[in-house]
Amino acid sequence: MTEKFISIEGITKRFPAPGGGTTTVFEDLWLSMARGEFVCIIGHSGCGKTTVLNILAGLDEPSDGTVIVDNQAIEGPSLDRAVIFQGHALLPWRTVMGNVTYAVASKWRSMRKDKLQRHAQKFIDLVGLTGAEHKRPAELSGGMKQRVGIARALSIEPKIMLMDEPFSALDALTRGTLQDEVRRICLETGQTVFMITHDVDEAIYLADRVVLMTNGPEAVLAEIVENPLPKERKRTDFHKHPLYYGVRNHIIDFLVSRSKSFAAEMNERGYDRRHVPVARPGAPQVGSTRPATLDTTDPGQARGPMPVVATGTAMPAPSWPGLSPQVGSTRPAALNTTDSGQARGPMPSTSLPDEERRGCPAQGRA
């Protein structure tokens, strides 16, 4: 990667602490993204993910550092950057159609009303809300409200989509459908996406890279996991790929243990905030079973040489698709699924159990 479409440069966020002084939520974060890239960020509740996203959206300012988008420092919100919020953030007095057309009209101010409505309708249909156009948010379920938020964000065809757990409130079926749609639209339109999720499988299905954030306070970006699965993966069978369990176990392992003890690793491995280590789970092992450092140039940060760790079990890879060896035995014991009532269907959910999500002492979920 040579182009830095989005460049997070040394951002820190401090808030006033209750008893005086300040709390540093995260410190000196560096990350760059290429145009058209889909990046997911995973970390425990309260580590600062939403704050990072709000800074990218221009809705919040860093205490230190800056974010450059398309060679310009962010100075506030822009219609080129659409946000799908963790809450729904709909206009309560407007209907579904009204909420979406309002956004479309802010982007294309001279668009005629009939065209506005046709454009909005396309995205309302896309998220499965056909027939609910005239309902107001109070008449909608949580999942339906979230779908309006998704339709609204997609309808302005932004260059960058910033998504804060956009699918977390949805039932499994709707979630899967929307994941497919969002992925398809993003690939087709070349959108650049920064998405927060707690769902490991969602990240593996959607993301080109998964950024792992440590627990706060003073959270850091611990590692960037490059998704080893082929880009043309499908929701129905990506979990059968021979590298799937390697990458999944690597991320779960981080969330369950390394996210809490990363400070020790930082000292041990000579961690450099500007050159966040890149992990390629499933890449050929070099030597020991511990993460090995390879001499490689980091394609993720586009900033020159940096450590790359190859982790996980290198499976004797049959060709993809049509895989034979079942690697399910590597399923980690520590993992609970949030929808354990669901059969192990096409899109197994691997959100962390609540006690793990609360790993950061700072606060509960928004």
Ligand SMILES: Nc1ncnc2c1ncn2[C@@H]1O[C@H](COP(=O)(O)OP(=O)(O)OP(=O)(O)O)[C@@H](O)[C@H]1O
């Ligand atoms: N306006 C504020 N004033 C003081 N502290 C704040 C403010 N906004 C956020 N925080 C604190 O910053 C930390 C990070 O919050 P943030 O919402 O970014 O976390 P998160 O990683 O998105 O969590 P979750 O996964 O639960 O959504 C939390 O400890 C929170 O209490």
Ligand SMILES: [Mg+2]
């Ligand atoms: Mg959040």
